[in-house]
Structures are given as C-alpha cells and as structure tokens.
Amino acid sequence: MIETWVLITVLACFFQNLRSLFQKKLQGTLSSLGATYTRFGYGLPFVIFYVCLLSYVYDLNISFLNIKFLLYCFVGGVAQIVATYLLLKTFLLRNFAVATAYSKTEPIQAIFLGIIILNEKITLLGFIAIIIAVIGVLLISIEKNIKLAFNFGTLIGILSGTLFGISAVSFRGASLSLDHDNPLVSSAITLLVAISLQTVFFTVYLAYKEPKQIVLSLRNLKYSLIVGFTGASASICWFYCMAVQNVAYVRALGQAELLFSFVISFYYLKEKVKINEMIGMLLMLFGIILIVIYI
16 A cells, blocks of 8 residues: 555645746746745745644644754755755856756765764665666756766756755754654644745845845735745645655655656647656656655
8 A cells, every 4th residue: 555655745746846837937027036935935824824724633832842953944944945046046057957957866865864964774675766766867857968067067966956955854854853743743843944934034135135026926926825835735745754754765756746747748738758758757657666665
C-alpha cells in the first residue's frame, strides 16, 4: 500500500505547479522579485487560517518552542530566499538554464546534508534510486545547445541546490525539535514561523528595493491571492512530508512536479517531446517507482 507521505508529496507537486503557472501570469506586470513576494506575503494569511483550523482539533500549545527550533526556522527561511534570489540573478546573466539544471541536484545534496545536520542516513537502494531520478531530471532540464560545462552558472546552480537542501533539512530539523507526537501540528507550527519570518524579511527588502511592486501586487489581487493560496497549500504538504520522512526521499519524489509540466506541455500546449526529455522522464519515473515501492 502506498504510504500517506507519498500521496501528499504528489499533491504538493500539483499545487507547486499551479503556483508557478499563476506566478508566470503575474510576471507580465510584476518583476521577478515582486512575483516571488506574492508566494510569501499572500501565502501567510492562508497558513494562519490553516493553523487556526488545526487549533480547533489539536492542542497547539507553543510552550514547547525552543531556541533550536527558531534557529532551524531562521536558517531554513533565509536559505530558501537566497537560493531563489540566486536563480533569479542567473536569469539576468543568461546562465539560467545551466544554473536551474544543476540546482536539480538538491536531492543528492540533501542526502549528505541530512547526515551532517540531522545525522540521518538512507539505504543503499534509496541512494541508487535518488541518483537515477536526479540523472533523469538533469536530462529533462538540459536545453538544446546548453552545455553543462563548469562555469559561473554551474556554481550558482550547485550553490542554489545546496541552499534549497539546507532549507529543507532545516525545516525538518525544526519540526523534529518540537518533539510533538503529531507531525501535522509540528509541521504546521514550523511553517507558520518560517513563512512569517520570510514575509517580514521579504516585505522590508522589497519596500526598500522595489516599493512599487507591493502596490502592483495589490492591484493584481486576484492572481496574488491565487499564488498565495496554491503556494501555501504546497508548503503545507511539503512541511508535513518532511516532518515524517527523510528529506532526500521527499525531494527526490518531489521531482515528479516535472511530470505535471510534461503532461501540460505535451497534451495541452502540443509541444514536441525531445529524445533527451523522453529518456530523462523514463529514468526519473524508474527512480521514483523504486522510492515508492521499496523505501
């Protein structure tokens, strides 16, 4: 029988794909930073609402919050923002395709980060499955005439993958540090604290750097709220999964997001499938199947 975390990870991929789709709609009127801000600023109210709903069913006593928890949340939140910023920076420098491809190595890096930060190990079969899935993702991510040579884009991509990995492992560490017997509660509190810190940081930065973007996001309130809702929904799913399962497995399975993009491109947009994309998709599916069945 398929475990709950597997189904919820797939649901997270679905919501994340929707969020990206609506963020692209916003990029016609907002800058990249402005569109990214809607994910946090407009996602926070939905996370607060979610936590309030949980409070009617479960005990959300926050007396067990500790310095270790807050430190994990801070590190995870900052790492996620910096990783996103670096990828946006490469877009301006025309290294975006290469950097994005290498950032997909996050699940592999998460294996070692999990060992270093949380002392969590994975099985040999799990390691092989993740390697296969990531190779598949890299093949899908390679665009025509893009050489994965060692250059500035490579460094940014690997660094972004590292930071995304640190972010995910830190959020898992935060949930575990609460020592709560219900991962639904610990993950929700972790998400609330993390996204609150990120929203404050992002709002202050945007108000200083691009103040007009906040006003523009309000003028596009409909799409801003949709991005906030889908982003919050994806985060709720991600944080729960990372609270109950090793981050490396969750993030490897999370690459299934590309499957949704693939289906949309092939069936809806009628785009042709390249040979590297087909091989990559099959490898990724094989790696994911190994994780789902044997982990």
